[in-house]
Amino acid sequence: MEGNQKIEMLERRFEREKLARKEAERILEQKALELYQANNNLLKLNESLEAQIKKRTEDLNSSRIRYKTLVESANEIVFEVDKNFQLLYVNPAAYHLLLYSEDEISTITFLELVAPTHKEIVKEYIVNCLKNKITQGYIEFPVQKKNGEIIWLGENFQLDFILENDVLVFNGIKAMARDITDIYYAQLKLKLSEEKYRLIMENMELGFMEVDLEGKIVRVYDRLCKMTGYEESELVGKIANEVFLTEKYVSVLNQQDENRKKGEVGSYEVEMKRKDGSLFWVLISGGPVFDNKGEIIGSVGIHYDISNQKKIQHELAIAKELAEASQRAEQSFLANMSHEIRTPLNAIIGMSHLLFDTNPSPEQIEYLDIVKNSANFLHALISDVLDMAKIEAGKVEIKRSEFDIIGVLRTLHKTYELKSRVKGVKILLELDPDLNTLVIGDELILNQVLNNLLSNAEKFTDHGNITLSLKIGEKLDENIYILNFAVKDTGHGMEEAKAKLVFQKFKQIHEKNSIKTKGTGLGLAIVKELIELQGGNIYLETELNIGSTFFFNLPFEVTAKPASRETNSSLIEEFIDFEEKNILIAEDNPMNFKYLSTLLSKWRIKFKHAHDGREAIELLMSDTFDLVLMDIQMPYVDGYETTVFLRQTPGPNQHIPVVALTASAMIIEKNKAKDAGMDNVLTKPFTPDQLKRILDQYLNTNRKIKIEDQPMQTEYIDEKINQEIVDAYFGNDNNFKKIVFETFLEEIEYQIEEFKEFNSSENWGEIAKLGHKMKPSFAMVGLNNTEALLKSIESEIKANGINDQIKNRAKLFINNFPELLKLVKSEYNNLKN
Template sequence: MSKKSSPDLQKIIEKQEQEIQRLKESESKIREIVESLGYIVYEFDLKWNFVYANEVFLELIGYSKKDLQKKLYWEIIRKDYKDEIFNFYKFQISQKKQNSYYEFPIINKEEQEIWIGQNMELTLENDEVKSIKAVAKDITVQKKAERNELKGFVESAPAAIAMLDPELRYIAASEKWYDDYRLKKKNIINKSYFEIFPDLPTSWKNILQRGLQGAIESEDEEQIVSKDGTVTWIKWEIRPWFTINKEIGGIIIMTEDITIRKIQEEELRIAKEKAIKASEAKAEFLSIMSHEIRTPLNAIIGMSQLLIGESPQEDQMENLSVLKFSADNLLVLINDILDYSKIEAGKIALEEAPFSLKNLVTGIRQSLLLKTKEKNIQFKVSYDIDVPEMLVGDQVRLGQILTNLISNAIKFTNEGHVKLDVALQEEHDDSISIYFSVEDTGIGIHKDRLEHIFQSFSQAEADIVRKYGGTGLGLSIIKGLLELFNSRIEVESELGKGSKFYFTLKFKKCDESFTDTVIVNQFKFDENLKFDKMDLLLVEDNEVNQLIASKFLNKWNISVDFAENGEIALEKVKKKDYDLVLMDLHMPVMDGYQATAAIRGLNHNKYQQLPIIALSASASLSEKNKAFAMGMNDYVPKPFNPSDLYKKINKYTQKSAPVDNKKKMLDKDQNNLVNFVKLDELVKDNSQFLRELCDSYFKMLNKFKIDYKEALTKTDIKKFNEITHNIISTVKFFEINMLEKEISKAKKYVKNKNIKKEILNKSIKAVERICTSVEDVIRSKYQLAG
């Protein structure tokens, strides 16, 4: 058997040797082909000895085969890459990976850097790695081009930029970098960043390392203090730069010296603080001056108002009217200057509270109607019925804007008319835009002066002040207030033909539940109103002011005690339970702020609940805020408006005595609940016709109330349309605007099938109240029996 198998085994061995020889020849041919294409071919064993190296490789590194046999593979790799290459090969061997590609630098005999990109495979024997074969390409030119492109950008950049390699050695830097860091005479290329800047903090070193790991770090402003104490501010960014293979090749550092900007910002901040202090000083000066002027003015206005109310003789009445008019005019001028100062200082904030625009317009019309009658000009008001009854906004500032515009129009109009137009412009679910315009047929404004009229202390013509008076602040204040509303005023005018000022304001819509408030607020203030018995402490050092205030307070059935300063007031509050304290702010010994703080500091709950209202001739916002901060409940400026003072006292005491209901109805008459002018013209003193007309009218209103309730309760649209159609012409004839408005709103309700019953019930109650009020007003007016 063995003899027979021996020739067969020999044949197998010979065949294997032939196959090995064929493979070697094939490998040799492949190597020849690879070498002819200019590829580098080499092989080394696991002890890092070279096994083979082709001529391309030997020529590239400058060693002979004999020289190369004396070298280890590690000795030709750039030092900073040795650990990285070792880990790479270690991983390939452990995983027995084939055809892995890698790029790295080697150093030739002349100490020059050469970059190669190689594919490698493992030589295995019995599944054991014996050696590593590599086929590579010289990519030095490509690498240099890649880096040089970025390097060229860095060197030519107008900003301070530096390019570093993975070892944080300089590759390139811009001229600005050299300038900013005083490196002009230093050769920094290939030198370590830490060698150039040896005092870098650890935090900055950590940032550089994070950049090498791929992070992008930046800071808009950072303070750097040098050893000599010099402070520099820089803005910087650090980001990695990438090779063509999307590997991190190092970092780019970009910095900007912002020291000059920071100095300018600091100078601007200081200048701003100085400007604010100057503005505050001016405001404080105006506040003090207004206090000094208002104190005697308070006496003049208050005393003239008291004397006018005491039925003076006809010649005395004329003199008192002139006195009060002059004092009121002086007060307007003072308020204009203070308002302008507050707007300029940015210390006016708009309030948001429910108010009736219609009531506001009506009040303005009534307050200015006398002026138009005196000048024999018409005062027209056009009010869009689609404008909601209630709005949310600042009615005080809106009233100030409209009053100023209309007063100006009246002042500069000698014949013709002044017209206020209020119209719905745009409506949304929760907001509404309203258009306002004030038009007159007055002297007009030259087109060349239109752009100047809104400037402070500016008038349309040089002789305006001489002819018409005024501060020249009115339009400037209006412009400033409208800017707070995010609006602007527009003007159209022609010299000799009149002017038109117009603007649009956006308001929030108000909940329907405020309708009752509207009707209550329509009642005019009656100086004959009284309080139930009340004890009040007036803290005031000016005897004239004491006299004037006490006159009004006594008329309202209020018992008044006096204190000349805060110290006396504190003792009196301890000894007697007052319903309210009126506290002047500026007094000797102890001022109003100190007195209020002392009262609030007393150890009893009643002193915390005691209403304290500031009463001061100063009207600055800072003074009001300080008063509230000290614990005061409210603020009334001097000279006080009796109506405002009465309301504030009632707000905190709720002791207002009941008022006759018929008197309220008559007050509604004054707010145009019914147009009695048309009714008077119709009846022409025919009492019989008046009674018949009113009886018919009352029956119609009572029937309408019943039918209206039934139609809305059943949501009977057909009946609703019939009854409202039948009454609307009469409603319009007598200008019962509130009823017309309610009917108009209800028309929108009935179209909505999903309308809530609560809303319909509110409308029913509103109509019942209005109809009842109309009847009461007419009966009171003409003394008709109920």
């Protein structure tokens, strides 16, 4: 029984083992299958990975090629250095920029390329980066090219570190640098400019203040606090106008605030209050403040203390008033003295002319010559004194017009040749053959200078000759030449020490025991002043008993118009009979009337006589005349008042010519005559020929030449923009130039309309102000002649008031403006393109 049980047990055990073995075989077979499948998958994955590696290797090679191509074709320098700063790689841009070959640059360290002045700076910068483990940065420094030239580089770099024994160790630098030389020097120039203007602002001691749109103080700077005695904390949040202004100036500031809200800037002067209540004057320049959206959020004011200037200005105004009063007294004295002396002198000279026509005896002729010469000397003496007075008062105006300078010299030569013939002195003329055209300058002053020098030479030369010469000198501009004149004589001469005194006023040079020469001693002093007024100079070379030579030079514009070889005397036309004409003589001096009436009777001209202004008005209202010869100073009603009445009262003679007769040679008297409505001025004493010319001008309607017709003044007309002046303002800064020209075009047309309105309403005070405002604008765009025109209008109005000359210049400016505008627009278009 027990055996069977053991067998059964063995059978069951065997069966279990059999089943277990089958299960193990099954699992083993399954795992083998899985392993097989895994091996197959692994093989496939391996094949895919090899393909990916191959592709990525190809892509990496392609990327390396692209990177190398980009680096080597880049304009910037790309380089790599090792931990000893030895260059491992440099792209071709470095060879081209630094002028080294590839072999040469491979032997140089990075720091050797840095300019000596910055080696330590660059080294310290890199060392600092290493200490602080800064891996990226930017630095600017100069490098020295192979040819020694210094350029500036801006370098972006990356520091490489490697891990050795758990420590980061510097392994080299990779960097890219570009040439910033132009940028560096532009920034340096800007920095210097900013520094300069910062110092200027500090030295000018300007006080700044910002306010919001309601006028509340937002910020105030130290300088303004010191100026007013407040602390900043006392001012912020307060209304500026209430703190600083008196009632008198509130309206001024309110208007300026309104202007700021419109975006306008402005400058103005006001009186401000300090904390202690004292007042002081400031010049304020204000402008709007904008936020980042371009909206106006307030304004800023720059305050400059001008209290001292105001004090000086007040003192100058008082001094000016006193000086003007003194000048008026002097002018009044000179005018009265001139009139009182010239009035009887006119009669003396006039009567001597008439007496020569009465067939006098030889003895009488001798006496008449003495009278005539003495009167002429007295006339010259008065003229010299008045000329010097005009020069010292700044009343001499240089008038430029075309004239025949060779003809002027030939006329003078002929005149003095006739005068010196009695003495046996020869007058020689030497002219530069290359000067055969008209010139532009002041013919009248040149005549006066040469007449004075020739008269002086003729006075001191008893034998030999006097030579007048003219030669072309240095060329100053396109058509401006220096003309060199000389008046040489073989007269008395003088010692060198005395020669230094000849140009001083009231100095006469004569030898001891000799007869003192007639004259005032003003002639050569006047000559010197007149020459220097025109930009020339004069000097004397002389030797005692040998002779003297006066040399002087003047600038003239030489034209292309050929000169006529006729002398000025050819302009004197034959006098025509005026039997049908009727003249009114308004003259209270019996001698002067006698002179005038004798001449008019001799020329068969009808006339009537008024003893004063009242009689003149009665005759002018009741009779018809062709011309009035009007004395200025008459009893009851003077010549000015009579003429004003005539011009303003309808009648038969309202528009007839009126010629003033005055013994005053002062310009102010002549301007008053023109302003009163007179057509011309005849200064006493006058010769019969001078009177003839006046009559011929106004009574001979068939004249071939009209004396009053004057050529247009060309010196004030700009035909092109003066590039030299423009370059002086802007240099090579075309952007700045373009901004200025654009601003000119935006502003000028509005200003010219204002000018036209003031001209139409004859508001000459405003024209002077506007001319002052406009002239710098024309200067900055290279229209310097127009600037001079506006300057002359302004200065003449301020000095002498309004006259016909100013009216003509204003008209010239208005008429010429469209052409000026075309010039500026053309230049602006060139700048834009």
